[in-house]
Amino acid sequence: MLGEKIGPCEIAEDLSEVPNPHTWTANASMIFLDAPNGAGYSHGRDFTKNTKEYAEDAYAFFQLFFAEFPQYQKLKFHIFGESYAGMISKFN
Numbered sequence: 001m002l003g004e005k006i007g008p009c010e011i012a013e014d015l016s017e018v019p020n021p022h023t024w025t026a027n028a029s030m031i032f033l034d035a036p037n038g039a040g041y042s043h044g045r046d047f048t049k050n051t052k053e054y055a056e057d058a059y060a061f062f063q064l065f066f067a068e069f070p071q072y073q074k075l076k077f078h079i080f081g082e083s084y085a086g087m088i089s090k091f092n
Helices: 051-068
Strands: 009-011 017-019
C-alpha cells in the first residue's frame, strides 16, 4: 500500500481498493480547490490570471458554499495548502 493518505481508500499492490483506516475524511468534511484554475482536475473557460484573482474566486466560492450549506457555517474551519497554495505575490 502507498501509506497514509487523506483519501478513503488506498490502492494495494494488486491494484485493488483497500479502505484507509487513517483517512481524514472519517473526522472531517473536506473541500479541494485547484489553484490556479485550470490546474489539476479543474475545468472551465474563465481561468484565473494571478494570485489576487484566485483569492477573489476562492472567497466567492466559500461565500456561495456557506450560503448553500448553512449547516457548515458554525463548524471549525481550517485551510491547508500545498505547492502554489502558500504563494503570495506582490507583483500581481
